[in-house]
Amino acid sequence: MSPIKYIKIIVGILISTILIGLFYYTSIFPMENKCTHKNLIVEAKTSGKDIVIKNKDNFEKIFLKGVNIGVGKPGYFPNEFGITKAEYLRWFNQIYAMNANVIRVYTLLSPDFYEALYEFNRGKDKPLYIIHGIWVNENNIEDTMNGFSFKIKNHFIRDIQSTINVIHGRAYIPPNGDYSSGRYTKDVSKYVLGYILGIEWDGNFVQQTDLFNEDKTSYKGNYLYTVKGASPFEVLLAEVGDFAIKYETENYKHQRLIAFSNWPTTDPLDHPYEPEEYNTIGSVDTEKIKSTSNFKSGMFASYHVYPYYPDFLNLDPKYNAYRDEKGRKNSYRAYLNDLIKYHSIPVVISEFGIPTSRGLAHVDESRGYNHGNVNEFKQANATADLYDDIVKSGSSGAIIFSWQDEWFKKSWNVMDGIDLERAAYWQNAQTSEQNYGILAFDPGKERVKSYPDGDISEWKESDIVTKDKDSSLSITSDEKYIYMKVYKKGLDINRDKIYIPLDITPKSGAVKSSLLGLNFTRGVDFVIKLDGKYNSRVYVHDYYNPLLKDKSPYPEDEKYTEKYSKDMDKFNKIYLTIRHEITVGPNKKKYKPIHFETGKLIYGNANINSKNYNSLSDFYVSDDNIEIRLPWQLLNFSDPSKRKVRGDIMKSINPSDVSVRGIYSSLIIKTEKNEKSLGFGMFRWSKWNKPDYHERLKPVYYKMREVFGK
Structure with missing residues (x-):
């Protein structure tokens, strides 16, 4: 195409664009x-x-x-x-x-x-x-x-x-x-x-x-x-x-x-x-x-x-x-x-x-x-x-x-x-x-992958990451939660203590926890402790604890990083900061910070169709099985869709995220008679750029329909 003809085409397009623009902007400013x-x-x-x-x-x-x-x-x-x-x-x-x-x-x-x-x-x-x-x-x-x-x-x-x-x-x-x-x-x-x-x-x-x-x-x-x-x-x-x-x-x-x-x-x-x-x-x-x-x-x-x-x-x-x-x-x-x-x-x-x-x-x-x-x-x-x-x-x-x-x-x-x-x-x-x-936009095209509800029919053999003849740990996930199922033959949730160690990041991790009386064969960042319906929680390794990082005014200070070593034998409960220390009113009264234990696990039925439905439920026990669900961020995932976790949070104010292949997990069972530990297995999931979801009206819809109708 000749340069002159090309220029004529460009000019024609510009003129047409201007005329169309004038038409619409005339309607915009009438x-x-x-x-x-x-x-x-x-x-x-x-x-x-x-x-x-x-x-x-x-x-x-x-x-x-x-x-x-x-x-x-x-x-x-x-x-x-x-x-x-x-x-x-x-x-x-x-x-x-x-x-x-x-x-x-x-x-x-x-x-x-x-x-x-x-x-x-x-x-x-x-x-x-x-x-x-x-x-x-x-x-x-x-x-x-x-x-x-x-x-x-x-x-x-x-x-x-x-x-x-x-x-x-x-x-x-x-x-x-x-x-x-x-x-x-x-x-x-x-x-x-x-x-x-x-x-x-x-x-x-x-x-x-x-x-x-x-x-x-x-x-x-x-x-x-x-x-x-x-x-x-x-x-x-x-x-x-x-x-x-x-x-x-x-x-x-x-x-x-x-x-x-x-x-x-x-x-x-x-x-x-x-x-x-x-x-x-x-x-x-x-x-x-x-x-x-x-x-x-x-x-x-x-x-x-x-x-x-x-x-x-x-x-x-x-x-x-x-x-x-x-x-x-x-x-x-x-x-x-x-x-x-x-x-x-x-x-x-x-x-x-x-x-x-x-x-x-x-x-x-x-x-x-x-x-x-x-x-x-x-x-x-x-x-x-x-x-x-x-x-x-x-x-x-x-x-x-x-x-x-x-x-x-x-x-x-x-x-x-x-x-x-x-x-x-x-x-x-x-x-x-x-x-x-x-x-709500619940994960899954038609239904959620799993509910902690006692019905284990959705769990497959391929979900098992570690097992022996009397016990196993299965894991799956979706756009909102990591789901786990623990099987133990003859389970007694009030007497048995179940531990699930999790290796999330390759940057740090402890091989023992004196607090919990546990030893691990690889560096562990979190431990889920299932100890009855009302005393179960998730613990975090101190080096990977966001609250401790946030409480230090100088995250890169040498004394601070010396205090927290990458393999230290120290685990803590997981908290969220709700309010910092404040001074209030004419009398300058001081109030201590407020923290909320977000790692505390709530027992209950999480199935939306259950008459005992509790949307905050984290785990449920039925016969020899325990079903658990945990939000991704509780385990320091910054972007599960790309399998990314928080990096070395104690070394840097803004640590780079770390890509991981999956989650290494194990199962430790303590009974009144003995203790056993299963080997670590890896749970992997596919990355995604398009989330699957389906719509669901929460109970507030039906409540406010009644209220608005009065």
């Missing part, structure tokens, strides 16, 4: 005649501290009850937008059947979401409504720490424009690395009640924005303005909120509710008993932002409120003294009462919930509605109780977090031990943030 307010469309508005929606010629009060839908599913990270139209349609049907009336989304989603919503709601007298979020990129926040910077403010405004155009079905968004792209042609605007602008603001970001922009003390727009005492950050919110209202009013003759995202760490209340400074240094008070008579819809306040965080919920004497109508200590209700009382506008609790993780990240000292280590039935009852608190506090809405489990998420006290770039490919039962869902 500058119509200015709205006169006489023909303004308002589907929802505020009335005092209530939200009302249009029903023919009248407005009627609505309490928003629903779920947050995230952007993740197994095998996909948020920016990959892997959820399909068919999945959205299935979920909408389930959510609608749960008697919910609203879905909250955080950011622009794929065209599939809006097409599914349009199709689902078509012809319904009572549709599923949407509260639409406008996200702020947290990487940009870290880069600038200034809300008025181009990267924050201008991108915020750009995303507001895009979101408004998307819900009206008049947008084309080119491929990008931040949010979804494609052609948006379905007008779903009549189902969108309002917007929540922003994210859970970092207190440092709020404070730095105020310091960088001390001259910005007021804003007066056509729809929103600030009152005396407004901070620069509140001025910023008023400005972008005013832009959102103005843009949709002038271009689409629509107005809808506006809120700004907030949470207890940046709320406008005083919290003298909060120990962490970063949870009090920034404050966002939307009472400093008012609306003019031109804004017909109105503002509401949006908060994410959980019962276990921040710490002031446990430590403030005022909240600790509160008792609800059942006589229970209820700091959550006490805080909600203060929050709703403070505001002159409707308050929607746009996130609340309890995760069903095995791991634990924070505790609720009032009712035990903790940040993890809650079984699925307790999750159901806790969610109903929290919903009741929200209703009785005078709120205008309660939106559960979240509809689905999200495998890509991280939690503060376990995130250092996993490869976050591979987190979406396996589920970590130790990560609280992954397990909030009403909808």
Whole structure:
């Protein structure tokens, strides 16, 4: 092909691209005649501290009850937008059947979401409504720490424009690395009640924005303005909120509710008993932002409120003294009462919930509605109780977090031990943030590989890794757990002591444990001790103990590495840090750290079809067999999908992961009469890049269907 002809083709393609772009961007920025307010469309508005929606010629009060839908599913990270139209349609049907009336989304989603919503709601007298979020990129926040910077403010405004155009079905968004792209042609605007602008603001970001922009003390727009005492950050919110209202009013003759995202760490209340400074240094008070008579819809306040965080919920004497109508200590209700009382506008609790993780990240000292280590039935009852608190506090809405489990998420006290770039490919039962869902994604295409439940029919001869004529150890695994089955002829779980030594990493390991009275033929990193139903646990070699590594302020100090040698005869229980040492309140009272023994094994039936089902069960005994399941991270796996474990954690602050061929394991049995040890065998599994899973509704779905239906 001649160079001239090649250039002509390239030019032709460029011209076509520009024309197509102009066509779609004309629809993106449809500058119509200015709205006169006489023909303004308002589907929802505020009335005092209530939200009302249009029903023919009248407005009627609505309490928003629903779920947050995230952007993740197994095998996909948020920016990959892997959820399909068919999945959205299935979920909408389930959510609608749960008697919910609203879905909250955080950011622009794929065209599939809006097409599914349009199709689902078509012809319904009572549709599923949407509260639409406008996200702020947290990487940009870290880069600038200034809300008025181009990267924050201008991108915020750009995303507001895009979101408004998307819900009206008049947008084309080119491929990008931040949010979804494609052609948006379905007008779903009549189902969108309002917007929540922003994210859970970092207190440092709020404070730095105020310091960088001390001259910005007021804003007066056509729809929103600030009152005396407004901070620069509140001025910023008023400005972008005013832009959102103005843009949709002038271009689409629509107005809808506006809120700004907030949470207890940046709320406008005083919290003298909060120990962490970063949870009090920034404050966002939307009472400093008012609306003019031109804004017909109105503002509401949006908060994410959980019962276990921040710490002031446990430590403030005022909240600790509160008792609800059942006589229970209820700091959550006490805080909600203060929050709703403070505001002159409707308050929607746009996130609340309890995760069903095995791991634990924070505790609720009032009712035990903790940040993890809650079984699925307790999750159901806790969610109903929290919903009741929200209703009785005078709120205008309660939106559960979240509809689905999200495998890509991280939690503060376990995130250092996993490869976050591979987190979406396996589920970590130790990560609280992954397990909030009403909808679970259980491993396996149709069913879980094994349950500790007494039924051993799924176990095969090929699963055995070591055996003799009277005993054996079998192992298998999936995207969430390592499963083991111990067989011992004549097993007595109350008298026999069973030990399973595990060699995980080639970098370290002990050949004996004086604590347990054991000797090994190879270096061992973990020992599972089965000693009755209520005294069984996993022990970790001190050199491979993340808690001990985390407790040292200088991991590379010579004295520190001398203290912990790679083959030392020292094993410990496995703990998670729940709270560091803190100093609290006007009297500077000191509180010791809180640790949770995550290696303690819970006895019970883990089969979802059992009447005695306990989702936290780790092991179960039936006749001569013990079935066990352990989460991958409990054994220091950073990425089981690639057979990677944590490296030499005592030698380096950020150790490189180590690839392993498999897990070496043995079986030691102590009875009242004798002791025997089976040789080590290796368990290997195939690597994967595409996880297998199936959907399952947790008990909370059925509980909240009943509650929402009242």
